[in-house]
Amino acid sequence: MTAYDERASLGGPPARAEPRVGEEPSSRGDLTATAERVHRSVEGVIEGKPEIVRLALTVLLAEGHLLxxxxxxxxxxxxxxxxxxxxxxxxxxxxxxxxxLPSDITGVSIFDQQQRDFEFKPGAIFSQIVIGDEINRASPKTQSALLESMEExxxxxxxxxxxxxxxxxxxATQNPVEMEGTYPLPEAQRDRFMARVSIGYPSPAAELRMLDVHGGASxxxxxxxxxxxxxxxxxIEAVRTVHVAETVRRYTVDLVAATRSHPELxxxxxxxxxxxxxxxxxxxAALLGREYALPDDVQSLAAPVLAHRLLPTAQAQLNRRTAEQIVREIVQRVPVPDPSAPAWRMPGQQPPCLRGL
Incomplete structure (x- = not known):
């Protein structure tokens, strides 16, 4: 059965869930069906935000963490x-x-009088998916308890x-730092999140559908x-096989390097x-049905992946310049690889990519 424990308890590590959804995917069609099922399931709850759902699924398959x-x-x-x-x-x-406390997250060693030895009681971090609700309401000391877990x-x-x-x-979820009773995440903590996303308010049509569908129950x-x-x-294994050409890798490095020399950062x-x-x-790229990455993939993810790591200067803040705006300007300024360069796809490579999501 599904192990779903919403308490940050100090009990033992959760038992591994038993398979009950389907057999292990072995073909490209199975992989496609699995990704589409997850996407539709989440999109059925979050009305009118398909791009947010896609980004969350992208971070999951890229083995990252989402803020x-x-x-x-x-x-x-x-x-x-x-x-x-x-x-x-x-x-x-x-x-x-x-x-x-940090021990509520990572766990604590308790002395066992019968065994006359210390026994480790795992904390809530010992799970496959950890939901950190309002992470910036805890002290920086407690937030730092996640550093080793998220990176290593x-x-x-x-x-x-x-x-x-x-x-x-x-x-993890967090309220803007302007909200009362919040602590800004340390730079080292923010850097461990692969992407940050803001959901925003739904459109009037989506909000009306929300009332019709979800008005009676959650x-x-x-x-x-x-x-x-x-x-x-x-x-995840399928995503690892996606080919990235040398020109795309160099373009990625150029984008990130541009943030380090920008005068407003x-x-x-x-x-x-x-x-x-x-x-x-x-x-x-895999979710879009390709077995190779393009500069378009890098461009579309530059803002959610990079912006939360950047610190604008005081003058930029006075000018009401945001990190997202600066990243988008960098994307517009950094030259895109020449389409006539060597093919993006590795010759003869056919990894089990996901198609049509």
Whole structure:
């Protein structure tokens, strides 16, 4: 059965979910069907935001972590829950509060009087999908408890290293820092999120559909898993096989390097951002049915992958310039690789990509 525990408890690690959605995908058609099922399941909950759902799925298949930032009430936690419940895997939710301790997340060693030894009690991070609700309401010390887990997919406690399950993804929500009672995420923490997304308000038509469909009950009540964890691992393996030509890799490096020398930025994107942008571009290409990445994939993901890592200068802030605006200008300014360059696709390569999502 699906292990869905919304409490940040200190119990043992959740049991691995038993397959019940379908057999392990082995063909290209199976991979396509799995990705489409997850996409439709989440989109059925988040009305009128298909591009947001696609980005969340892209981050999942690129083995990244997603930060959802927006004002209260627009569906941040709903998106995180919908993505988690659409996959039959272990899920934990952590409600970040000012009194939350790092040990509530990573775990704690407790002395067992019968065994006369310390026993490690895993925290809520020991799950395949971790929902961090309102992450910036906890202190920076508690937020930093996620650093090792998000980057190395492991937890070190009392000199012992514990591996986290796979796939592993952190989906965190936060309110803008202007909201009362919030702490800004440290730069090292923000850099570990592959992408940041803002849901925004729905259109009047989408909001009307929301009232018609979800007015009586929560859309999460009837949401059932449509894919198993091992199917997601197969999708991730397919994304890894997507080919990236040398010209596209160089273009990715040029985009990120431009943020480090921009006069309106006092902190540019890190080399980790370059890796995240390339991996996200490969996932995007696969979801669009291609076995190779294009500069278009890099361009479309530049803002959500890079903007949250950048720090505008004081003068740029006075001019009401945002990091997203600066990234879009960089995308317009950096030369795009020549289409007449060597073919994007590797000769003879036919990886099991996803088609038509």
């Amino acid at each position: 959802i930032e927006d004002v209260p009430g627009v569906g941040k936690t709903m998106l995180a829950k919908a993505l988690a419940r659409s996959i039959d895997c272990s899920v934990r939710r952590i409600q970040f509060t000012p009194d939350l 997919r492991q937890v070190t406690m009392d000199g012992q290293t514990y591996e986290l399950p796979s796939p592993f993804m952190v989906v 859309p999460l009540d009837d949401l059932q898993p449509v894919a198993h964890a091992h199917e997601i691992l197969k999708l 006092r902190l540019g994107a890190s080399p980790r951002a370059t890796l995240h942008l390339l991996r996200a571009a490969k996932a995007s």
